[in-house]
Amino acid sequence: MSAGGPWDGDDQAELRRGSTLVALGILASRLTGLLREIATARFLGVGVGAEAFKAALRIPNLLQNLLGEGVLSASFVPVYSRMIAEGRDEDAGRLAGAIAGLLALVTSTLVVLTVAFAPAVTRVLAWGFEPGSERYELTVTLVRIITPGVGLLVLSAWALGILNSHRRFFLAYVAPVVWNVAIIGALVVTALMTSTEVTLARAMAVGALVGSAAQFLVQLPTVRRLAPELRLSLSLSAPGVRTVARRFGQVLAGRGSVQIGSYVDLLAASLLAAGAVAALTFAQAIFLLPVALFGMSVAASELPTLSTIDHSDRERVVARLDAGLGRVAFFVVPTAVAFLVAGEHIVRLLFQGGRFSAAASVQVGAILSVYGLGLLASTWSRLLQSVLYGSGDARTPALYAGIRVGLSAIVGISLMLPLDAFAATPEGFQLVDDVTWRIADEELRGGVDSRLRLGAVGLALGAVVGSWIEHALLRVRVRVLYAAPRVAGGHGRSLAIAGLLAAATGIVAGRVLAEVELPGRVVAVLILAAIAVPYLLVTRLARVPEATELLSRIGLGGR
Numbered sequence: 001m002s003a004g005g006p007w008d009g010d011d012q013a014e015l016r017r018g019s020t021l022v023a024l025g026i027l028a029s030r031l032t033g034l035l036r037e038i039a040t041a042r043f044l045g046v047g048v049g050a051e052a053f054k055a056a057l058r059i060p061n062l063l064q065n066l067l068g069e070g071v072l073s074a075s076f077v078p079v080y081s082r083m084i085a086e087g088r089d090e091d092a093g094r095l096a097g098a099i100a101g102l103l104a105l106v107t108s109t110l111v112v113l114t115v116a117f118a119p120a121v122t123r124v125l126a127w128g129f130e131p132g133s134e135r136y137e138l139t140v141t142l143v144r145i146i147t148p149g150v151g152l153l154v155l156s157a158w159a160l161g162i163l164n165s166h167r168r169f170f171l172a173y174v175a176p177v178v179w180n181v182a183i184i185g186a187l188v189v190t191a192l193m194t195s196t197e198v199t200l201a202r203a204m205a206v207g208a209l210v211g212s213a214a215q216f217l218v219q220l221p222t223v224r225r226l227a228p229e230l231r232l233s234l235s236l237s238a239p240g241v242r243t244v245a246r247r248f249g250q251v252l253a254g255r256g257s258v259q260i261g262s263y264v265d266l267l268a269a270s271l272l273a274a275g276a277v278a279a280l281t282f283a284q285a286i287f288l289l290p291v292a293l294f295g296m297s298v299a300a301s302e303l304p305t306l307s308t309i310d311h312s313d314r315e316r317v318v319a320r321l322d323a324g325l326g327r328v329a330f331f332v333v334p335t336a337v338a339f340l341v342a343g344e345h346i347v348r349l350l351f352q353g354g355r356f357s358a359a360a361s362v363q364v365g366a367i368l369s370v371y372g373l374g375l376l377a378s379t380w381s382r383l384l385q386s387v388l389y390g391s392g393d394a395r396t397p398a399l400y401a402g403i404r405v406g407l408s409a410i411v412g413i414s415l416m417l418p419l420d421a422f423a424a425t426p427e428g429f430q431l432v433d434d435v436t437w438r439i440a441d442e443e444l445r446g447g448v449d450s451r452l453r454l455g456a457v458g459l460a461l462g463a464v465v466g467s468w469i470e471h472a473l474l475r476v477r478v479r480v481l482y483a484a485p486r487v488a489g490g491h492g493r494s495l496a497i498a499g500l501l502a503a504a505t506g507i508v509a510g511r512v513l514a515e516v517e518l519p520g521r522v523v524a525v526l527i528l529a530a531i532a533v534p535y536l537l538v539t540r541l542a543r544v545p546e547a548t549e550l551l552s553r554i555g556l557g558g559r
Helices: 009-044 048-067 069-085 089-116 118-125 134-146 148-165 169-174 176-191 197-226 241-270 276-308 314-350 358-372 375-390 395-419 455-481 492-513 520-541 545-553
Strands: 422-425 428-431
Touching: 009 048, 009 169, 009 176, 009 197, 009 276, 009 314, 048 134, 048 197, 048 241, 048 276, 069 089, 069 148, 069 241, 069 276, 069 375, 089 118, 089 134, 089 148, 089 241, 118 134, 134 148, 134 197, 148 169, 148 197, 148 276, 169 176, 169 197, 176 197, 241 276, 241 395, 241 455, 276 314, 276 358, 276 375, 276 455, 314 358, 314 375, 314 492, 314 520, 314 545, 358 422, 358 428, 358 455, 375 395, 375 455, 395 455, 492 520, 520 545
Parallel strands: none
Antiparallel strands: 422 428
């Protein structure tokens, strides 16, 4: 334990600096990702091109997510960080080289198989896309274009693990900017020549392939400088390789179940009326921004430290956990309120225009509002998982992730079919079909135009239930191993009061502005301001540290 106690000034500064750097990198990459989604919405709407591209992007991303950042960080970073902390640079270099070589071998094999069997892969994972239909054939083509870049993205995740272990957080998380920029550039340039959805979708796939290479190459020089002892190999006898492999398998089981859950959602959405896949992924693009920005930033910056501190010092571990949970909650509570109160307005602000209609804003906004109910659980769980990973326990998070996925699927699929009887219109929701538990007929599923149904809302509700169950289980496990972490780091009451006030002012502002003739984007900004201002005032008066810090940074903190 450091001289200053379980939670001294150095610890606080380390948490703030690390999480801020990760957050800045993630913010840049997620904002460009959001720009990518905005461009997709404007040029492709929620039609065939958008659905095919989103499905094709998610299918090969199964490889990236299973072998990449989440799994690799949880299995590789703790072992590599410990070697660096102990001064074993040569062993660390041999470990990093062996992991890179093994990843390259595995991913290249899987990439070849995916490209060769792209029709079968598409048929299995997007079952509702009828073979021979334009949507299905375009998806197969895009899978073959995008998949070769996935191997490079997995190696990019390997580079991220090395950069994080050396506390080079910003570059690690800002690198995906070049991937997004490549896709946006390809789309915009092609849009200057044609408006054909199929051609635009193919251009985006080529941009994704080029961006994958660029994302890895931008990290490589710094990795080589930080790890001069790194030598590529396929050695299973290099120090730490077997430990990483064992943990990799355990984390893979957990992440694999999450990915299976993600693809169950994709498959389930493909069985709904046309447009459900695109609507679900548009909502997820917004929802995942705060998950990454606030949840991942703290969890990723803390993982190297949690991997090297003495876990027998329970007081210090819980103190770091409390501070992290409080920091996450401060930013997530108003974001969740905004999703709940102003989901439609946020979607309108970001996406509406071009082929993305007002009714589509209602549809995607409803999904986003539901996702807001699980935002706090999703972000808190990231940090709780890092505590367990840092202690060497990769098995428990894997088990809980499997439980989460199973519950999410059961709840989501049972709710999506009856909700598909409702459709979104510019005026709100309307019952347009019989409320049943039957799969949408082929005409609805294969239609060129989105029917703007609300079946995907059911899948979002399932995800919310699963997220809270997983969070509860992780919290109990941490309490057994260490002690019960405080709610929101001890500021739960203050944040709850501030959140309720923010929700009330947001609702009132929405109703008042509905009677005023103002552009939709202006209304959205005003409602978000009505949520943010009272929240910041209440948390500042309650002396929540993050509020004081934030207001001081923008020159409003005072003394």
